[in-house]
Amino acid sequence: MDRQAVAVLLLLLCVIIITTTTTEGFTPNCCIETAPKINRKIIRKADKYEIQSEGGLCEMKALILYVGTKKYCFDPKMEKKVEYVMKKYRHGNRHK
Numbered sequence: 001m002d003r004q005a006v007a008v009l010l011l012l013l014c015v016i017i018i019t020t021t022t023t024e025g026f027t028p029n030c031c032i033e034t035a036p037k038i039n040r041k042i043i044r045k046a047d048k049y050e051i052q053s054e055g056g057l058c059e060m061k062a063l064i065l066y067v068g069t070k071k072y073c074f075d076p077k078m079e080k081k082v083e084y085v086m087k088k089y090r091h092g093n094r095h096k
Helices: 003-024 040-045 076-090
Strands: 048-052 062-067 070-074
Touching: 040 062, 040 076, 048 076, 062 076, 070 076
Parallel strands: none
Antiparallel strands: 048 062, 062 070
């Protein structure tokens, strides 16, 4: 084979390796189960919360509460309670 054909094959091989390792090696940080109840103490300690949608990479809808470096997953129906407690104890929620 000539140099140009070898270069094209090497480039193609690199592209295949990069695409397979980036899609298979990527693990989304999704909630896989939720707790049905939230303790007010956890909400008071929370830095922020967000809603995980069920479309895209994650398979279920969840309310994610961030407390320091920890992440807690709850039923998204608890969002009104979280908003209320965060407003009451934080003077405004930090929904992001």
